Amino acid sequence: MTAPTTKTIATAxxxxxxxxxxxxxxxxxxxxxxxxxxxxxxxxxxxxxxxANTAFGQLWWIIDPLLQMAVYFxxxxxxxxxxxxxYPLFLFVAILPWKWFSTTxxxxxxxxxxxxxxxxxxxxxxxxxxTAAVLxxxxxxxxxxxxxxxxxxxxxxxxxPWVLCLPLIAAVQLVFTLALGTMFAAINTFFRDVxxxxxxxxxxxxxxxxxxxxxxxxxxxxxxxxxxxxxxPFAVLFNAYRSVTYGMGPPNWLALLLLLGISVVxxxxxxxxxxxxxxxxxxxx
Amino acid sequence: xxxxxxxxxxxxxxxxxEIDDLGIRYDLRLTKRTTLKGSLAGMLRRDRTRDNHFWAIxxxxxxxxxxxxxAIIGPNGAGKSTLLLALAGILEPTEGEILTxxxxxxxxxxxxxxxxxxxxxxxxxxxxxxxxxxxxxMDDLAPSIVEFADIGKFIDAPVKTYSTGxxxxxGFSIATAITPDILLLxxxxxxxxxxxxxxxxxxxxxxxGKAKAIVLVTHDLSxxxxxxxxxxxxxxxxxxxxxxxxxxxxxxxQRAIQQKLLAEEDAQRFAKVPTSxxxx
Numbered sequence: 013m014t015a016p017t018t019k020t021i022a023t024a025x026x027x028x029x030x031x032x033x034x035x036x037x038x039x040x041x042x043x044x045x046x047x048x049x050x051x052x053x054x055x056x057x058x059x060x061x062x063x064a065n066t067a068f069g070q071l072w073w074i075i076d077p078l079l080q081m082a083v084y085f086x087x088x089x090x091x092x093x094x095x096x097x098x099y100p101l102f103l104f105v106a107i108l109p110w111k112w113f114s115t116t117x118x119x120x121x122x123x124x125x126x127x128x129x130x131x132x133x134x135x136x137x138x139x140x141x142x143t144a145a146v147l148x149x150x151x152x153x154x155x156x157x158x159x160x161x162x163x164x165x166x167x168x169x170x171x172x173p174w175v176l177c178l179p180l181i182a183a184v185q186l187v188f189t190l191a192l193g194t195m196f197a198a199i200n201t202f203f204r205d206v207x208x209x210x211x212x213x214x215x216x217x218x219x220x221x222x223x224x225x226x227x228x229x230x231x232x233x234x235x236x237x238x239x240x241x242x243x244x245p246f247a248v249l250f251n252a253y254r255s256v257t258y259g260m261g262p263p264n265w266l267a268l269l270l271l272l273g274i275s276v277v278x279x280x281x282x283x284x285x286x287x288x289x290x291x292x293x294x295x296x297x
Numbered sequence: 298x299x300x301x302x303x304x305x306x307x308x309x310x311x312x313x314x315e316i317d318d319l320g321i322r323y324d325l326r327l328t329k330r331t332t333l334k335g336s337l338a339g340m341l342r343r344d345r346t347r348d349n350h351f352w353a354i355x356x357x358x359x360x361x362x363x364x365x366x367x368a369i370i371g372p373n374g375a376g377k378s379t380l381l382l383a384l385a386g387i388l389e390p391t392e393g394e395i396l397t398x399x400x401x402x403x404x405x406x407x408x409x410x411x412x413x414x415x416x417x418x419x420x421x422x423x424x425x426x427x428x429x430x431x432x433x434x435m436d437d438l439a440p441s442i443v444e445f446a447d448i449g450k451f452i453d454a455p456v457k458t459y460s461t462g463x464x465x466x467x468g469f470s471i472a473t474a475i476t477p478d479i480l481l482l483x484x485x486x487x488x489x490x491x492x493x494x495x496x497x498x499x500x501x502x503x504x505x506g507k508a509k510a511i512v513l514v515t516h517d518l519s520x521x522x523x524x525x526x527x528x529x530x531x532x533x534x535x536x537x538x539x540x541x542x543x544x545x546x547x548x549x550x551q552r553a554i555q556q557k558l559l560a561e562e563d564a565q566r567f568a569k570v571p572t573s574x575x576x577x
Contacts, residue, residue: 050426057412057423130410134403134427135386291389294382295323 033284040283043137050136054144058119059151073156077108081163084224094225098258101167105257106223106250108156109182113189113246114214116149120193121210124201128297138290139283142197146190153182160257174256177263181252184272188245191278198282198289201296221246245271312360313398313479313510314384320355320392321379353379354534355392361479366511368521368542370549371531372556377514380531381483384512399478399509403428413457417448417467420456424471438474445500446470447493466493473500480508482515518546 044051063069081104088094096102123141124131131138164171200206221227221244230238241247248271252263354376361367369377382388385401410427411420421442425435443452446467451459459467482501505511505524513525521528521542528545530537530552538548 047426049432050423053419053423053426057415057419060414061412127410130427132382132387133410136427136429292324294387295321 036287037280037284040139040287043139044143047137047140051140051144051147054140055148055151058144058148062119062148062152070152070155073111073152074159074162077104077111077156077159078162080107080111088224096225098167098170101163101170101258102226102254103224104160104163105253106221108153108160109185109249109253110218110223110246111156112149112153113185114218115152116146116189117193117196117214118207118210119149120145120189121196121200121207123193124197124293125204125207125297131294131297138293139194139286142194142286143190145197146186146193149189150186170258170260172256172260174260174262177256178253181249181256181263181268184252184268184275185249187272187279188249188275191275191282194279194282194286198286201289201293217244217246220244221250223250227251245274311363311398312396313363313365314361314512315396316357316359316393317396318393319357319380319383319390319395321353321376321383321388322355322391323351323353325349325351352391352534354383354531357393357534357536359529359536359539361510361512363509365527366505366513366525368513368515368525368528368545369531370515370518370521370528370545371537372553374533375531376534377531378483379534381481381512381514384479385481397479400475401479402475402477402481402508403472411456411464411468414455416455417446417452417459418443420467421471428475430475442467442470442474445474445496462490462493469497469500473497473504476504476507478509480504480511482511482513518550521546 059070063072066072068075081100084103084107085100089096089099120142123145124138127141196206196210220241222241223246227238227241227247230241248264248267252268255261255263357380369380371377379388383390383395384397385403386397410424412423415423418439421439422435425432425438430438446452446463446469448459448463448467451463456464456467502524511524513521515521525542527540528542529539530545530549532552537552538545
């Protein structure tokens with residue numbers, strides 16, 4: 013690298029790093045990849061913390077989506093007489109990834125503001141905090157897949173080898189969640205409004221993505237609305253999950269690939285923004 | 298950026314810390330209004346013209362040679378803690394530069410970073426990961442940390458079950474387990490009960506003996522004269538005086554008395570004002 017001078021030997025802390033964007037993003041990626049042990053510890057801590065005060069602990073990741081499914085089933089199929097074939101399975105393959113996304117996004121948004129005292133006492137790359145929060149959510153999601161197995165037990169004829177594509181779709185969702193979470197974690201440090209708006213925005217997003225009724229029903233009556241809603245990342249993800257678990261066919265690969273591309277770009281932007289904001293965290297927390 | 302890099306041998310006397318025209322500024326708009334509404338309102342009111350910045354320290358220049366032990370004293374709000382945070386690398390300079398040669402100790406003193414659901418032992422590992430100490434070294438250190446913290450069987454219980462004293466002891470034990478080249482101390486001497494305080498003071502003395510340079514922020518003026526061979530008096534973010542600890546402590550005490558007198562005068566003046574004139 014650079015020629016050794018006294019400055020490279022010492023730890024120099026020049027005034028606020030105004031490195032170029034590429035350099036900053038590279039440092040950010042290094043922060044995440046270079047601290048895997050710390051991230052692993054933080055994931056473990058996060059998992060223990062979220063399930064510490066409940067009798068069922070991690071089991072709630074199985075029970076909760078099943079209960080949600082039961083509520084929506086009762087509401088739509090029995091009370092509103094919505095006729096969708098094998099509706100519980102249809103619902104469940106949207107509820108489970110959504111639970112992963114929404115709880116993870118909430119936790120990640122709070123990952124910086126929730127560790128004020130630590131940030132003011134130790135110097136470490138803050139990017140590990142949102143990363144660990146997203147990974148902890150992912151571990152829980154993988155555990156929650158047991159519940160999907162349980163639901164399948166009643167709809168065995170819907171099972172096809174396409175279900176093996178599920179990890180690929182989940183990977184796209186992971187990148188998307190990491191990008192959004194990193195961004196929100198940084199913004200929430202400056203404006204705590206983010207955490208307040210979050211739950212409402214998430215609920216609306218869930219309904220608008222066709223989680224409960226297929227978006228296709230809008231195609232003939234409201235074509236414009238349908239095309240707009242189909243562009244939403246979770247419409248793409250829900251469709252993909254449904255293709256492989258419920259529809260017994262391949263997902264829309266093109267749409268998934270496009271979403272992956274957008275997510276990667278978002279993630280790079282998020283890492284850049286986060287690194288720009290990072291020096292301010294200790295000052296304003 | 299490796300904190301373990303060795304110092305350059307040869308040249309005499311090698312500085313441990315060099316601070317050049319250091320300034321750290323807080324943005325009051327961001328610290329005060331933590332919601333979007335607040336800052337939007339601020340923008341609409343166009344109070345950008347007003348100075349919303351606060352320099353906690355500014356135009357600070359000094360260096361610390363190896364073997365030196367520097368005390369920083371001054372009234373509340375002088376910028377002592379900000380300076381220490383900057384030395385630890387937690388706050389980045391707004392202006393100027395800080396150069397440190399060698400491993401700087403952390404400020405993790407009272408276990409504020411503990412994960413309450415994890416056991417004491419897990420928290421030791423977690424702290425090691427935060428401080429960037431590799432696993433092997435941490436495994437070597439763990440037994441002595443546990444022993445010094447003296448919390449018995451509780452070490453395998455979640456930290457949430459600990460008493461305040463136990464948490465403080467574990468935090469102190471972790472923070473002082475690694476011998477740094479540059480030791481930063483911020484009022485850590487009042488930790489725990491009498492017996493632990495004696496032991497922690499002994500531990501600090503040991504670290505002081507081993508460290509290549511020390512920066513101490515304290516209100517305990519006796520400690521300053523005992524341990525430090527140099528002192529800086531800081532007021533409103535600026536160096537007022539620098540030199541022999543005894544002289545600086547004297548100067549600080551004098552100024553403190555003066556300011557107390559001034560404050561009392563002010564208080565009396567206010568007391569004489571008839572209450573009716575204070576109504577709006």
